[in-house]
Amino acid sequence: MRLKFTKMQGAGNDFVVLDATQAPLDLQPETARRLGDRRFGVGADQILVVERSRTPGIDFRYRIFNNTGDEVEHCGNGARCFVRYVHEHGLTDRASIKVETMNRVLELHLQPDGRVTVDMGEPVFDLLQVPFDSTGLTPRAEGHGQLWPVEVQGHAVELHMVSMGNPHAVQRVADVDSAPVLTQGPLIEHHLRFPARVNAGFMQVVNRGRIRLRVYERSAGETLACGTGACAAVVSGILLGWLDGRVDVEARGGSLTIEWAGPGHPVLMTGPAQTVFEGEIEL
């Protein structure tokens, strides 16, 4: 079977985008893995499927698969690429569109300068899927947030738990370049506290308006940028009293701007989205 695809990237987080607006596409995990494979396929962190929405008032449906084949709830960098995709492929002429994911509705806005702003919805804080009381560990309050001590590699790592639709565990580090992202990241991702696993964020606070961030993503491993991870890190930093309401996030693959006015408000993300090439693959 020959499959047309578009290769895209947002701050270095890369995607294979498939158009399922003309005919349904039942993407199987094995096909998602093949498309995401950097040697035997196209290569991408995630695979995005574009569908028309059947919900009145919603323009599109947006399905997200990690390159390991698991379908997930949200992808921030992918959302920016999504709106560029539907414009470049003539699927809409509206600068602002509504898109539904597995568990959220997003509003995406293509700016005149080509950058994309996404209303990512509100953060959710009920992420603790396993009660901590089983080990007697209790959270430490800081600002308006709670830091949860999780034992990793024999010592307690303080995590702030945030869901942007997908789960994030964020910790503050002194220097992201020397942070144990590749060793500690998978241990946090698979920690028994997180039966659905989790994206592990490592945040260095440069000042109240700027952070550096690395994310060891659930399934995909460390990516060059993570949009929902940037949102989760900024929300955590604001709640814990370390950041102001508008933060530039420096990821290894590029920079995002995240704004949040506090509980009850959505998180707004602005950043780049580019098409790299169009292609066809024989599956």
Ligand SMILES: N[C@H](CCC[C@H](N)C(=O)O)C(=O)O
């Ligand atoms: N690995 C994530 C999905 C992709 C998120 C990331 N690429 C983004 O830009 O938000 C998860 O399993 O929840």
